Amino acid sequence: MAHAAPFDREIARNVIAALKHLPGATLPILHALQDRFGYVDADAVPLIADALNLSRAEIHGVVSFYHDFRDAPAGDHVVKLCRAEACQSMGCRDLERHAEARLGVAMGATRADGRATLEAVYCLGNCALSPAVMIDGELYGRVDAARFDELIDELGVGR
Ligand code: FES
Structure with missing residues (x-):
């Protein structure tokens, strides 16, 4: 980005x-x-x-x-994890913990090296394919931990 x-x-x-x-x-x-x-x-x-x-x-x-507004500049890549009901029922909280560990940053924060920002969103309109993730404006569905790692690896964001 x-x-x-x-x-x-x-x-x-x-x-x-x-x-x-x-x-x-x-x-x-x-x-x-x-x-x-x-x-x-x-x-x-x-x-x-x-x-x-x-x-x-x-x-x-x-x-x-409004969760859409940021009060600080975002990182190079913005990773949004859906936290609304359908995604919760499909394990988005576990995915959040995985994402925080993989990216080395807490939800709502930007990595110290500026490579990525991790944010919660509240429904991406992709509920049938939950858990849903949006990375740099691209929507992904049924994202489990392994798929999340693949997507992040494709960005070239290190650990
Ligand atoms: S609840 Fe997650 S996409 Fe709608």
């Missing part, structure tokens, strides 16, 4: 200015900032709050409520 541009307050201001007139502008602004920078920088929160006449706590609450 290509690295997004580094956070820049002026660019963030422009993004916010372009979208702040939309109804319910918070979500479109957050999505646009994450698309631009790969995450929502903490410095963007007061800019959004000022532009929308909302409190910083309200904006921060939206960022933390």
